[in-house]
Amino acid sequence: MTFVTPSPLRRGHLLALENESIHVLREVAAQFERPVLLFSGGKDSIVVSWLARKAFHPAPPPFPLLHVDTGHNFPETLAFRDAYAQQLGYTLHIAQVQDSIDRGRVQEEQGPGASRNALQTVTLLDALQALKADCAMGGARRDEEKARAKERLFSHRDRFGQWDPRNQRPELWSLYNGRKLPGEHFRVFPISNWTEMDIWQYIAHERIPMPSLYFSHEREVFVRDGVLYAVTDFLPPLAHEPVERGVVRFRTIGDATCTGAVRSTAASVDEIIQETAAARVTERGTRADDKRSDAAMEDRKRVGYF
Numbered sequence: 689m690t691f692v693t694p695s696p697l698r699r700g701h702l703l704a705l706e707n708e709s710i711h712v713l714r715e716v717a718a719q720f721e722r723p724v725l726l727f728s729g730g731k732d733s734i735v736v737s738w739l740a741r742k743a744f745h746p747a748p749p750p751f752p753l754l755h756v757d758t759g760h761n762f763p764e765t766l767a768f769r770d771a772y773a774q775q776l777g778y779t780l781h782i783a784q785v786q787d788s789i790d791r792g793r794v795q796e797e798q799g800p801g802a803s804r805n806a807l808q809t810v811t812l813l814d815a816l817q818a819l820k821a822d823c824a825m826g827g828a829r830r831d832e833e834k835a836r837a838k839e840r841l842f843s844h845r846d847r848f849g850q851w852d853p854r855n856q857r858p859e860l861w862s863l864y865n866g867r868k869l870p871g872e873h874f875r876v877f878p879i880s881n882w883t884e885m886d887i888w889q890y891i892a893h894e895r896i897p898m899p900s901l902y903f904s905h906e907r908e909v910f911v912r913d914g915v916l917y918a919v920t921d922f923l924p925p926l927a928h929e930p931v932e933r934g935v936v937r938f939r940t941i942g943d944a945t946c947t948g949a950v951r952s953t954a955a956s957v958d959e960i961i962q963e964t965a966a967a968r969v970t971e972r973g974t975r976a977d978d979k980r981s982d983a984a985m986e987d988r989k990r991v992g993y994f
Contacts, residue, residue: 702890709736709878710743711862712841716823716876717750719866723823723876724781724816727753729761729769729899730941731887732827736878738896741776752779754819756812758804758943759786760922765941768899783815800912800926803945813849816873823866825876831883832971841880847871884939884971885964892957901938904955909934915948939971 713736716723725740727733740749753773757766773780785804788794793814794807816824830837838853842864845851857865866874879887891898908919910929916936917923923945925931936949937960954963 702886702893705879705882705886706739706742706890708862708881709739712864712876712878713740713743713825715842715864715866716825716878717744719864720823720874722819722821723751723825724754724819724821725749725751725778726812726824726826727755727769727773727778727780728827728942729755729765729772730827731891731898731902732829732879734772734827734896734898735882735887735890736825736827737772737776737778738894739878748777751825752781752819754781754783754815754821754824756783756808756815757785758808759784760804760920760943760945762901762918762920762941762944764899764901768897772897781815781819783811785811787811788814803943805943805946809849816849821873822868823874823876825878827879828877829882829884829887830880836880839875839877839880841877842866843875843877844868845873845875849873851875885961888957888961888964892961898957899941901941902960904935904937904953904959906933906935907949908932909936909949916950918944918949920944 725733725737727737737749737753740751744750755769770780785794785807788807788811789796794810796807797803812824815821828836828839830839835853840856840859842857842859843851844856847869859865868874882890890896908931909916910919910925910931911917912925912929916934917925918936919925919931934949934951935953937952937954938947938949940947952963954960
């Protein structure tokens, strides 16, 4: 795998972002009793877990990883998740959406556009309660989506896990207010001020391992509603949807039923950086779950989605 070193100016920018993120991670450790780090096996949560490793070295990070598994993840993601957590010495908790379905906590969608992505909210809130977590960190970034742009680095959630964008605390001079009432918790976004380009340049600079799905590869794909999907057991094509062998990669990794691929020959981090610089569509432009309505992400976040 080929890596690229950022220019001195860019390295200074990355260093400033790294310092801010490490400061936020240390604030979490100082202010909360039982924080967890949400981990999907995607590039953003990988970078946050890498930063946490640096923030507390030589001691291990003082919190576990939590993955909310829809049961419809790419096998490559799950294999990488397990190996990565073991390599970095993290405790890994896995909450299964299937368990929520079996217990009648959520009802599975039906039809060709069905997805378990929205069902993750209940599973996440149940898992946070079971772990007695008072803070859940993750890799959301403000540049991803307009609802996420409204988030503070320390984002308050009420005792129902709900988010009110009009009821957030000011964050002046890098001071973060984690005070809460019993039953409430916080979502914290250590890389909120990073961009997709920052993420990939940092990955290059740090030589962070990444799942193979991010790099160009050949697989069976089909188009549905303008989104290029991979053929999986969870998402078979309909009779009128022709299947082809395509050279693709994924800019974002999530539930296979709502995560689209892009046609790409970028097979290295260097090539991904070049491709990202020229992209005119955001990475979440390939996510079908964001296309359900103009406020799809904000609606999910208000009831507890990350």
